[in-house]
Amino acid sequence: MSISKAIKFGKFNQGKWAVLISSVVLYNGILLIPVEQKYLLVMAVTIPHNIQYLAFVNFFNQKYYSDPKLDFGWARKLTERFGLLLIISLVYAILFEGMRTGARYMPIENGNDSVFLIRNAVAIFFISMVLHHYYLDAVIWRVRKDKDLSDKV
Secondary structure, eight states, X not given: OOHHHHHHTTOOOXXXXXXXXXXXXXXXHGGGSXXXXXXXXXXXXXXXXXXXXXXXXXXHHHHHHOOTTSOOTHHHHHHHOHHHHHHHXXXXXXXXXXXXXXXXXXXXXXXXXXXXXXXXXXXXXXXXXXXXXXXXXXXXXXGGGOHHHHTOO
């Protein structure tokens, strides 16, 4: 639904649009900061997204995995212990970024095809993980099918 229709039908969610507009300004404005290594700024900007994502995962887990009668394995453990979720997420992030960044700085010597192959295999692996993340977001969250959210734009 467009902004004009949302205002017309009295379903305009100011908070949602304020976050969206401020995010667009922040993400695009970051490119104007005179810093040589822009990827450091981009990583810093993603920190709020990561915190928000952990909150969403915790909310989702509590909604679906908190039934004491059923055993959901690790999903339930992470639901009951948010600190454990944070620690596992931090370790994963450090390993993920360390290996991804480390592969970028592997020395490639002239004629050394094995290093070139390893570097590209690691890059493809991490790109596929990111694409898988986006796919899971689309499947898991299904925001458009949530009645509570569909009434508000």
